[in-house]
Amino acid sequence: MGLLPLARTAVDRGSDRRVAADLFETIRADGATRVMYLAGGRALVRDNALVLLEPPAAGFGDVPVYLGRTLEDAQVPLGTDVVLVTLPEPDPGLAVGGGAWMSLRECATHLGALDAGLFVEAAAVANWHAVHTHCPRCGAPTVPEQGGWVRRCPEDGSSHFPRTDPAVIVAVIDEQDRILLGSAAAWAGNRYSTLAGFVEPGESLEAAVIREVAEESGVVVHTPQYLGSQPWPFPCSLMLGFTARAGNTDARADGVEMSDVRWFSRAELAEAVSSGEITIAGPISIARNLIERWYGGTIIEPEANARA
Numbered sequence: 644m645g646l647l648p649l650a651r652t653a654v655d656r657g658s659d660r661r662v663a664a665d666l667f668e669t670i671r672a673d674g675a676t677r678v679m680y681l682a683g684g685r686a687l688v689r690d691n692a693l694v695l696l697e698p699p700a701a702g703f704g705d706v707p708v709y710l711g712r713t714l715e716d717a718q719v720p721l722g723t724d725v726v727l728v729t730l731p732e733p734d735p736g737l738a739v740g741g742g743a744w745m746s747l748r749e750c751a752t753h754l755g756a757l758d759a760g761l762f763v764e765a766a767a768v769a770n771w772h773a774v775h776t777h778c779p780r781c782g783a784p785t786v787p788e789q790g791g792w793v794r795r796c797p798e799d800g801s802s803h804f805p806r807t808d809p810a811v812i813v814a815v816i817d818e819q820d821r822i823l824l825g826s827a828a829a830w831a832g833n834r835y836s837t838l839a840g841f842v843e844p845g846e847s848l849e850a851a852v853i854r855e856v857a858e859e860s861g862v863v864v865h866t867p868q869y870l871g872s873q874p875w876p877f878p879c880s881l882m883l884g885f886t887a888r889a890g891n892t893d894a895r896a897d898g899v900e901m902s903d904v905r906w907f908s909r910a911e912l913a914e915a916v917s918s919g920e921i922t923i924a925g926p927i928s929i930a931r932n933l934i935e936r937w938y939g940g941t942i943i944e945p946e947a948n949a950r951a
């Protein structure tokens with residue numbers, strides 16, 4: 644599997660620089676520093692590029708995050724420090740030079756590697772800050788430290804680090820080289836995708852693959868093979884892509900999480916998608932990449948169903 648859309652990056656996160664106590668003062672004084680703003684998961688985008696602005700005179704706000712230093716000569720020079728500032732809502736004043744506030748899903752496949760990497764990093768760490776404001780041990784409000792990559796409890800001194808939830812996603816293939824796709828009960832329309840689920844505490848990735856497929860479809864798989872990963876900051880997942888061979892083909896939906904599970908040959912899938920009978924996940928997703936890896940090429944969708 645090639646490099647996935649959200650796995651692209653061109654940022655040196657600079658963990659060594661995060662520890663400097665005067666990090667934000669130093670880089671705010673540097674006119675070359677740029678700020679990425681995020682509001683409700685949306686960033687300012689213009690001409691398929693993030694709008695990165697000069698540091699505000701008033702400072703970076705309560706929870707700035709040091710995203711790192713650019714490793715690509717793009718709209719900013721190589722080596723530019725970039726700081727994330729999260730706003731409660733989009734500020735129209737920031738868009739005076741043009742651009743629109745866009746979600747990662749809307750724009751990711753149109754962004755270059757630098758901007759995609761910055762956006763994914765920013766979204767993931769901002770989502771963590773948003774729901775980890777208090778100490779899980781004693782309940783006291785925590786204080787961001789180390790460039791926004793640690794929150795410390797002033798009461799008991801404990802340090803808390805950003806969380807990522809691993810989830811496995813699996814292309815299950817049978818002896819006739821068909822793929823198993825499922826339609827989740829929660830999804831609108833006839834959308835089908837590869838089976839997926841969160842890794843549970845104390846579980847290996849391989850065990851999670853076997854358990855999730857059995858739970859959702861009744862199919863017992865063997866020899867899970869890892870193919871690749873990409874962060875999925877909606878809000879804080881890491882998707883780990885696998886393929887696995889089916890030991891049986893009598894798939895049935897659990898009726899709770901999944902409303903249907905179904906085997907597709909290549910011809911059947913192409914026909915179901917092109918006719919509009921079903922929709923599949925968009926190009927940004929690892930699901931689409933797993934399906935097309937099995938399919939052996941791009942799957943053409945009717946215009947009306949094509950999504951980013």
Ligand SMILES: [Zn+2]
Nearest residue numbers: 778781796799
């Ligand atoms: Zn505490």
